Amino acid sequence: MLSSFFIALIGVAMIAFVAGSRRAVALAGPQISTLHSRPSYHGGYALILAAGPALILLILWLLLGGRILDMMVAARFDEVLSGLSMPQREAFMRDARQLAEGSIYGTPTPQTEAAAEVYRSLAATAEIILGIVLTMLAGAGFLLAWRTISLRKRTRQFVERTIMVVLIACSVVAILTTIGIVLSLIFESLRFFQKVPLFDFLFGLHWSPQSAFVGAGAEARTNPDVFGAVPLFAGTLLITAIAMLVAAPVGLMSAIYLSDYASKQFRAVAKPVLEVLAGIPTVVYGFFAALTVAPFIRRSGESIGLSVSSESALAAGVVMGIMIIPFVSSLSDDVINAVPQSLRDGSAGLGATKAETIRRVVMPAALPGIVSALLLAVSRAVGETMIVVMAAGLGANLTANPLEAVTTVTVQIVTLLVGDQEFDSAKTLAAFALGLVLFCVTLTLNVVALRVVQKYRERYD
Structure with a gap:
């Protein structure tokens, strides 16, 4: 109605x-x-x-x-x-x-x-x-x-003032929404840290919230030893690193080729085809990782005598890297094309080859935009859930071996909040603490990227 x-x-x-x-x-x-x-x-x-x-x-x-x-x-x-x-x-x-x-x-x-x-x-x-x-x-x-x-x-003044009020209201809503998200994370995380010490959460090596309570009945209490988030952080960093090792070089090299080497006919076909990858749902990538990439990696590893888990960080990271290639490639391509042609002409006039011009002139001038593209790719990789669930598993294993099963922070947040949950228990409140950590990490990455952009923009503008 x-x-x-x-x-x-x-x-x-x-x-x-x-x-x-x-x-x-x-x-x-x-x-x-x-x-x-x-x-x-x-x-x-x-x-x-x-x-x-x-x-x-x-x-x-x-x-x-x-x-x-x-x-x-x-x-x-x-x-x-x-x-x-x-x-x-x-x-x-x-x-x-x-x-x-x-x-x-x-x-x-x-x-x-x-x-x-x-x-x-x-x-x-x-x-x-x-x-x-x-x-x-x-x-x-x-x-x-x-x-x-x-x-x-004087209807013009009335209409324009009304539009201005609407724009201000939309801006206020966006600001208040951001503040509300941050405050909700902080307040719920403080409730969690009243039950579990901050040091045990950030530096603990065992994560098993399913066994969060010891005792029975009125004597039940929270066991802080099972809320060590280091395995989650390690799994997130491992999968993100693998994804960036795939996406960063492939995306950046494809952007350089499309912007400076490819013909107009090839670029008109290749760029849209590459960007089609960005429109594929993540659950489809998850199916591809679980049914194709993971079995292939397991069979390849077993053929040379390696022990490979059926769900591995390598399978999830490779497929995630393929997923975020369009973000790196498309944004880097736009940034490289935005570099003034006069810089290229000046370099060529001094006798530099095209490769030297790209390496010493174009790439430094486009560095702020490339950093932004890589940051967006990292954020996408850190926040991905479906591919990790289907290809890397749910086990919180503390390992640096990409052939073993791991899990990430976002997957555990979803796991902790599935179904009807009581928001008074440490098991549920742990999801907010994990979200606060992710927020702080993302904020730090944004600050670093802004510093890089400001430094090089002053030099090349």
Whole structure:
């Protein structure tokens, strides 16, 4: 139903824009210059008044409507909920909401069915009221715009100020979202470090959160010795290093060839074909790694007497490197092509060969962009999950042998948060601590890359 409201608002906005523009043209007659603002600004003025307040109300209901309905249903079933704990109350309301929406699994209780019926009735009534209010707001806004449009109406200033407010709001939302992500990571990580010491987490050599509790019943306590994240960090670095050993030279060399050596006909075909790799879903790469690359590496290793695991860091790293080749190649190619031709001509005029020009002139000038491309590739490799799950396994093994099974930080985050979890246990809170570490590592890489870019940009601009 909410999607229908959005579609209706889009239609109202289009009608208001056309009507406002024509209203301004009709008032001006043959002398359009008598209008203070262009007809399109008058149309935008009518669009904002007709659809703006209704859109704000619809967004507010989208954000708060579910909570309001939950509160109303909970008030109806206060006797049932009074004897339940907080997790049980949340589960009861969740089941009632899912049953009302037709997406529950299992057999519901009579109380849940009754709550779902109430929820369904309240939701239908709320949608009717919402539709009436939206219609009234849109109609009132349209009539106000129709009556206030005039030759001297300063609609341009109104429209531009409104657009400015929308842009500022979008910027504020992006900033607040970033702050919220950081604060949520910090607060939940602090709760984890109250249960597990920071030193044991960062420098511990054993990771087994499935055995996080010792004792039973009321005497159960968290065992900090099983939250050593060093095996996860080592596995992440190992797979990322293998991926970059594949992607960095291949991507960079292909970018150099396409930008300075390839003909226009070959470049027109090769560049799109190479970039097709970027559009392949990661799960497809995971299938390729698990069904083709990993068995090939195992058979090749066994043929020369090596012991190769069926799930290995080498298989995951090689396929991940193939996946991120387009990022390195495409971005590096754009950066190399952006180097002024005058630098190449000057080098050639001094007697340098094309290879010497690329090595001593083009590559140093393009270094900031190449560093950015490599940083993006590293970030993609660090954050990859599906390929590691399917080709490297879930075992947290502390090893530098690429022929053995390892796991990464992102895979363990997904594993810890799968299913219904209690966010009071160290096992679940460990995912936030791992996320905070990844955030700090990524921030450090960004700072280093910015320093490199600033250093060389001052020299070659």
